[in-house]
Amino acid sequence: MRWVSSKESVAKGELSVLAIVETLCAIALVFYLSSHFNTLRWLAIAMCVSPLLLLRTDESTRLGIDWYNRIWRAAKGWDSWMDDRAPKGGIWFVAAILVNFASTNLRVFAPLPVRIGATLRRLFRDLKGTIQSIPRNWSRVTLATDTFFAPEFIPGDTETSLTNFLSATFAQQPRSRVSLVNFLWLLVVAGTFFSVLFLPALLYRWSLKATSIIYAPLVFVAHSTFSEGKDLRTKLELIKRGDLSRIRVWYGVIAIAAFLVKLVLMMNLPGFADWWNGHPVSRILAIYVAPAEIPKWQLAELANSVLAIGLMLFARHALLRYELQHPWPEVPVERILGFVSGLRWVLALYAIVCTGYITMREARRWHLPALGEKWIPWQ
Numbered sequence: 192m193r194w195v196s197s198k199e200s201v202a203k204g205e206l207s208v209l210a211i212v213e214t215l216c217a218i219a220l221v222f223y224l225s226s227h228f229n230t231l232r233w234l235a236i237a238m239c240v241s242p243l244l245l246l247r248t249d250e251s252t253r254l255g256i257d258w259y260n261r262i263w264r265a266a267k268g269w270d271s272w273m274d275d276r277a278p279k280g281g282i283w284f285v286a287a288i289l290v291n292f293a294s295t296n297l298r299v300f301a302p303l304p305v306r307i308g309a310t311l312r313r314l315f316r317d318l319k320g321t322i323q324s325i326p327r328n329w330s331r332v333t334l335a336t337d338t339f340f341a342p343e344f345i346p347g348d349t350e351t352s353l354t355n356f357l358s359a360t361f362a363q364q365p366r367s368r369v370s371l372v373n374f375l376w377l378l379v380v381a382g383t384f385f386s387v388l389f390l391p392a393l394l395y396r397w398s399l400k401a402t403s404i405i406y407a408p409l410v411f412v413a414h415s416t417f418s419e420g421k422d423l424r425t426k427l428e429l430i431k432r433g434d435l436s437r438i439r440v441w442y443g444v445i446a447i448a449a450f451l452v453k454l455v456l457m458m459n460l461p462g463f464a465d466w467w468n469g470h471p472v473s474r475i476l477a478i479y480v481a482p483a484e485i486p487k488w489q490l491a492e493l494a495n496s497v498l499a500i501g502l503m504l505f506a507r508h509a510l511l512r513y514e515l516q517h518p519w520p521e522v523p524v525e526r527i528l529g530f531v532s533g534l535r536w537v538l539a540l541y542a543i544v545c546t547g548y549i550t551m552r553e554a555r556r557w558h559l560p561a562l563g564e565k566w567i568p569w570q
Contacts, residue, residue, distance in 0.1 A: 192434045195339040206434045210337035217400035226471040235554035237398035245325045255309035326413030332399050342392035405546045408539035411495045423521045430506035443496030488545035491538040
């Protein structure tokens with residue numbers, strides 16, 4: 192685990208302490224705003240736009256970059272063609288201004304529809320691969336990406352990052368001619384382009400971090416142990432020593448402890464639900480804590496937490512058997528790992544669907560059936 196992220200660490204999926212702190216701050220901020228304005232629409236909107244980032248794959252990223260480069264070349268060609276005719280004056284001069292304005296806006300606002308189109312195309316062509324990329328994307332943004340990783344104008348294209356943009360902007364001004372007026376002008380230009388090009392990407396990153404209270408169950412399936420391990424022993428080593436595995440276990444310990452504390456308070460404090468709803472912030476959190484009941488989706492998260500801790504202990508014991516020269520048969524162990532992986536997916540998706548459902552219901556004040564006795568919201 193690193194203190195801060197870099198381009199290389201994000202590409203490798205290495206966890207960052209600062210990224211985790213930012214995620215916790217984003218969650219706290221969205222619930223402060225929700226309690227202040229007495230609405231969960233902030234969280235509901237962020238939850239609805241998050242899939243655009245969660246469904247991104249390497250193929251959709253390359254496709255989006257290719258589409259945008261074509262748009263860039265076409266817009267640049269239009270500008271060049273009209274600039275050659277602008278000196279003629281009259282209608283050509285006006286047309287050149289309009290074309291230049293249109294091509295500039297096209298290049299600025301094209302990334303969003305390009306990104307949506309590329310993501311949807313890959314989703315329809317490779318549904319399984321796109322779904323499997325969701326946990327990896329979530330962990331990369333919430334646990335591995337922080338402020339030290341500059342936002343990108345075109346997602347996945349490091350050449351269009353904020354760092355490269357600022358370097359190119361200030362490099363255009365010769366040092367011998369730098370003046371206070373020129374420097375301030377460059378700051379205005381850089382600030383304008385940052386607000387238009389990069390600030391939405393930064394806010395979008397933080398919006399996904401803020402939705403971690405809903406997508407947090409992805410931590411149980413956001414792993415590379417079963418796909419990157421070349422042999423069983425390597426997989427077990429990754430389960431035992433991987434940073435993400437440790438995060439998963441710590442999250443499980445906290446979830447189990449919180450559930451037990453809630454259970455004890457419900458059993459021994461008669462007015463626990465009323466006490467919990469006595470503060471604006473805790474009142475907003477009540478739809479997730481559910482102080483008056485034990486929702487089934489909380490049991491799903493509890494089961495996933497137990498599985499995370501149990502799998503860590505299982506991997507330790509299996510590795511100990513290797514050291515004692517008496518390893519377990521590989522086929523049963525592989526089947527156990529595969530079964531746990533599949534069960535994690537089911538439990539995680541169930542918890543996400545339920546928490547997303549109650550978030551939308553609360554945000555829109557829809558009169559939808561409350562969760563509690565039902566296993567699924569639409570029963």
